[in-house]
Amino acid sequence: MEPFGYIFAMDDVFTALAHPVRRALVDELREGPRPAGSLGQGLGVSMEAISKHLRLMTQAEVLTVEARGRERWYALSPQSLARVDDWLAPYRHFWQQHLDALDTEVARGRRATPATTTNQPSQHAEGA
Numbered sequence: 001m002e003p004f005g006y007i008f009a010m011d012d013v014f015t016a017l018a019h020p021v022r023r024a025l026v027d028e029l030r031e032g033p034r035p036a037g038s039l040g041q042g043l044g045v046s047m048e049a050i051s052k053h054l055r056l057m058t059q060a061e062v063l064t065v066e067a068r069g070r071e072r073w074y075a076l077s078p079q080s081l082a083r084v085d086d087w088l089a090p091y092r093h094f095w096q097q098h099l100d101a102l103d104t105e106v107a108r109g110r111r112a113t114p115a116t117t118t119n120q121p122s123q124h125a126e127g128a
Contacts, residue, residue, distance in 0.1 A: 010087060013080045016060035021045055022053050026062065026076065033066070033075035 016022055021043055028039055040050040054074055057063040061080045066073045 010083055012060035013062055013084055016057045016062045019053065021049070022057055022062075025050070025053060025057070029063065029074060029076045033073045035068075035071040035073050037071065039074065 017026065021040065024043055025039055028034065036051070036054060037047075039054070040047075043050075045053075054063065054065070058065050058074070061077050063074050064077050066075070
């Protein structure tokens, strides 16, 4: 494979994930395989368009498809997403430091904030 060839090999995966409807379909499949007819129902997109999105993602190997009787069941392909995750690994330090710092600040804030309610009556009586 040519240098950086693995990056070009992921182009289909990134293209497949570039469209918001396709990302929504991936989210739907996160819980497990589903029949084609149950996918994308709340997206306001025709079943014909959903079929085209599913076909593109299958060709990009983001999804797998299996015939079960008269239905086509789709599932996520963890291998293609794992390649993207592997590629992102060296870049995680860019945001991980910020997330760790945020976690520290949230923890400090919890320690500094007393666990009392703010709607307690005043200790000083007016006009006294």
